[in-house]
Amino acid sequence: MSSAPESSPPPRPRRSASVLLAEVARATQRLADAGVPSPRFDAEELAAYVHGTDRTRLHTVPDADFDARYWEAVARREAREPLQHITGRAFFRYLELKVGPGVFVPRPETESVVGWAIDAVRAMDVAEPLIVDLCTGSGAIALALAQEVPRATVHGVELDERALEWARRNASDNAEGSRVTLHQGDALTALPELSGQVDLVISNPPYIPLSEWEHVAPEARDHDPQMALFSGEDGLDVIRGLERTAHRLLRHGGMVVIEHADTQGGLVPWLFTEDGGWADAADHPDLNNRPRFATARRVAR
Incomplete structure (x- = not known):
């Protein structure tokens, strides 16, 4: 008697992007539309500044900790205020x-x-x-x-x-x-x-x-x-x-x-x-x- 084929494990559910990373993607597009030369970098740097972290750890910011002041910073950069004036560094x-x-x-x-x-x-x-x-x-x-x-x-x-x-x-x-x-x-x-x-x-x-x-x-x-x-x-x-x-x-x-x-x-x-x-x-x-x-x-x- 042949054995039943082994069933493959169910696929793991995809981990959804955090709220912050989704907002960074939106901000990147806004900055690109405004003609900012490095929209992705600037969107990430502003997110890191507002949330008190660095760009490599944005994915660790809990969804509940998203700070809406991020959009104030993005609006200033969208108006072509220097990134360094916004972050102060x-x-x-x-x-x-x-x-x-x-x-x-x-x-x-x-x-x-x-x-x-x-x-x-x-x-x-x-x-x-x-x-x-x-x-x-x-x-x-x-x-x-x-x-x-x-x-x-x-x-x-x-x-x-x-x-x-x-x-x-x-x-x-x-x-x-x-x-x-x-x-x-x-x-x-x-x-x-x-x-x-x-x-x-x-x-x-x-x-x-x-x-x-x-x-x-x-x-x-x-x-x-x-x-x-x-x-x-x-x-x-x-x-x-x-x-x-x-x-x-x-x-x-x-x-x-x-x-x-x-x-x-x-x-x-x-x-x-x-x-x-x-x-x-x-x-x-x-x-x-x-x-x-x-x-x-x-x-x-």
């Missing part, structure tokens, strides 16, 4: 920084600029490097350099008092802030007491041409400080001044690194001429292979 390399109205929000592309600077300083035969960050804004660059080059002394210069307050806040919140000295002042006349002593000058200055105003993303145009964005008809007015400041501050053999727009690739290195006391002027790409920053080495004029 920005991540830059290994730092979490406080940001908000009155200060330029640090961008991911600047991380590659800082990475180059860190490698350059480490390659120098200098026990305790002296670094100057011009147009420091939130202090992101200065604090990252202090964190990743532990024996460095870093000076950050910022003209705008509101931005400088954010930098001071970030310096006080991070252990490496004790090795960052912040100064209010014009980057073009900064720190005469350090002339000829600095190993590295770095800057993410304003570099957007005034003619490009209407093409700038609303997150930047409507929320970042105007003085942190625009710099004359070709966008290079401040960088021209920084070339002179960097030459004054740097010791012989010291390096300068300056961020610029991807459309200015090839233009900025030409400002660092041999006649002006520079060598090895070059452009470098960011992680998306777009020209992003220029570097040069100071030599005797």
Whole structure:
């Protein structure tokens, strides 16, 4: 007698998506329709912020704990308010920084600029490097350099008092802030007491041409400080001044690194001429292979 065939186990019921994940999906579509560049990421980051968790643990939020204030945050982002202004925080390399109205929000592309600077300083035969960050804004660059080059002394210069307050806040919140000295002042006349002593000058200055105003993303145009964005008809007015400041501050053999727009690739290195006391002027790409920053080495004029 043949045995009866074994019956297969009943299929497991599918686990339904949590309320929060379903709302994140709806929010993603709303943000995409509003033209937000990274709708899924932003929808998840807002959900994590409102619910006091991180993006990888959104699925653990109980349905009963869904907070309707999430939709208030989504509406603000839908209106193109910067994500970082809503959450009050920005991540830059290994730092979490406080940001908000009155200060330029640090961008991911600047991380590659800082990475180059860190490698350059480490390659120098200098026990305790002296670094100057011009147009420091939130202090992101200065604090990252202090964190990743532990024996460095870093000076950050910022003209705008509101931005400088954010930098001071970030310096006080991070252990490496004790090795960052912040100064209010014009980057073009900064720190005469350090002339000829600095190993590295770095800057993410304003570099957007005034003619490009209407093409700038609303997150930047409507929320970042105007003085942190625009710099004359070709966008290079401040960088021209920084070339002179960097030459004054740097010791012989010291390096300068300056961020610029991807459309200015090839233009900025030409400002660092041999006649002006520079060598090895070059452009470098960011992680998306777009020209992003220029570097040069100071030599005797």
